[in-house]
Amino acid sequence: VxxxxxxxxxxxxxxxxxxxxxxxxxxxxxxxxxxxxxxxxxxxxxxxxxxxxxxxxxxxxxxxxxxxxxxxxxxxGGRDFDLLIATWLAGEFEAKYKGKLSGKPAERPKTMNKLIAAAEKAKKTLSPAGVKEARINLECLMDDLDFGTTLKADKYEEMCAPLLARLxxxxxxxxxxxxxxxxxxxxxxxxxxxxxxxxxxxxxxxxxxxxxxxxxxxxxxxxxxxxxxxx
Ligand SMILES: Nc1ncnc2c1ncn2[C@@H]1O[C@H](COP(=O)(O)OP(=O)(O)OP(=O)(O)O)[C@@H](O)[C@H]1O
Ligand SMILES: [Mg+2]
The missing domain is CATH 3.30.420.40 (ATPase, nucleotide binding domain)
Incomplete structure (x- = not known):
């Protein structure tokens, strides 16, 4: 079929x-x-x-x-790495605008889609050996607020550990x-x-x-x- x-x-x-x-x-x-x-x-x-x-x-x-x-x-699969980074980003964003957001970013599909796309990009940036960090910039992520942060390679690998363990x-x-x-x-x-x-x-x-x-x-x-x- x-x-x-x-x-x-x-x-x-x-x-x-x-x-x-x-x-x-x-x-x-x-x-x-x-x-x-x-x-x-x-x-x-x-x-x-x-x-x-x-x-x-x-x-x-x-x-x-x-x-x-x-x-x-x-x-x-690769999408698990994206989701991991996106969830981390959502947490960072929430922490930055503590109490000022109209809801939880992780519960907003539009916001999560933007975060997942940015996460995949950051993941690819961090793939080659020697790359130390990936810069992430998101305009109007939620409630018209912009968000920018840096994901360090060390932090990324630490986050990935549970996924890597399954290999x-x-x-x-x-x-x-x-x-x-x-x-x-x-x-x-x-x-x-x-x-x-x-x-x-x-x-x-x-x-x-x-x-x-x-x-x-x-x-x-x-x-x-x-x-x-x-x-
Ligand atoms: N340079 C890169 N660094 C990290 N991940 C990458 C890179 N290039 C592609 N990917 C990831 O590889 C995945 C796509 O790989 P591939 O095309 O082999 O999958 P697929 O065959 O469509 O999926 P599957 O076989 O798992 O059903 C995506 O998750 C993408 O983000
Ligand atoms: Mg395949």
């Missing part, structure tokens, strides 16, 4: 997003004969998007792809189900917009025991983060 709504006709088969990513990764490597028969090439794929987080492990052999395990947190579970479970150690992985491929977040990359590298000082914290982004699934 979804395909009909999207105007795609003659659908033969549906494929899981992680499988699609794995196929896109393997197809040219297979043609270039990079896989061997006696020792499967184990690759972990991590997709961290807007609404969900998934980890899967695939084994590549010549002409063959096996999905060994797949684990998710379907309630964890480990699916990685551990995926390794367990595939009966593999992190060291058995030839590569860890990251896709999805939220893998650009600096502290997400660092946390993942920590969980997998990768060299945090390497480019991209030892994670591999040979795939196009936004298009890998649809290639």
């Amino acid at each position: 979804g395909c009909e709504i999207a105007g795609i006709k003659g659908v033969q088969r549906l494929m899981h997003e992680n499988t699609a990513t794995a196929l896109a990764y393997g197809i040219f490597k297979d043609i270039r004969k990079e896989f061997t028969k006696d020792k499967p090439t184990n690759v972990m794929f991590i997709d961290f998007g807007c609404t969900s987080y998934s980890v899967s492990i695939c084994a590549f052999e010549p002409g063959k792809l096996t999905v060994k395990s797949s684990h998710f947190d379907q309630e964890l 480990e579970g699916p990685v551990k479970r995926a390794l367990e189900e595939a009966s593999l150690q992190a060291s058995d992985l030839v590569s860890v491929e990251i896709v999805g917009g939220s893998t650009r977040i600096g502290c997400v990359k660092r946390t993942l590298a920590g969980i997998l025991g990768l060299d945090a000082s390497a480019t991209n914290n030892g994670l591999s982004s040979t795939m196009n983060a936004d298009e890998a699934v649809s290639r």
Whole structure:
């Protein structure tokens, strides 16, 4: 039904997003004969998007792809980071205009929408390593009042800690189900917009025991983060 709504006709088969990513990764490597028969090439794929987080492990052999395990947190995504920042902003705004507001900013949909949009922008500003702060300016946020503040990188990471803590579970479970150690992985491929977040990359590298000082914290982004699934 979804395909009909999207105007795609003659659908033969549906494929899981992680499988699609794995196929896109393997197809040219297979043609270039990079896989061997006696020792499967184990690759972990991590997709961290807007609404969900998934980890899967695939084994590549010549002409063959096996999905060994797949684990998710379907309630964890980039929008949770936005909401976290937006809620913090709402609190700061309320504290600044204590008692002068006509209601709670968090209960005003229009105000929250503005805050969430500003939060996503600030989140993206804070993604690259070395950025120390993000400036946030909102005109007429509520009751015709303007609001401006700065979110420091340290504060942001401290706020994100509960979300970052949830990255480990699916990685551990995926390794367990595939009966593999992190060291058995030839590569860890990251896709999805939220893998650009600096502290997400660092946390993942920590969980997998990768060299945090390497480019991209030892994670591999040979795939196009936004298009890998649809290639
Ligand atoms: N530079 C960046 N820094 C931080 N987050 C980013 C950056 N660029 C994009 N994002 C976030 O990535 C998310 C979108 O990623 P993506 O396009 O992979 O999601 P999706 O595939 O639509 O969602 P899902 O697969 O979770 O249903 C958004 O939450 C967006 O804010
Ligand atoms: Mg996605």
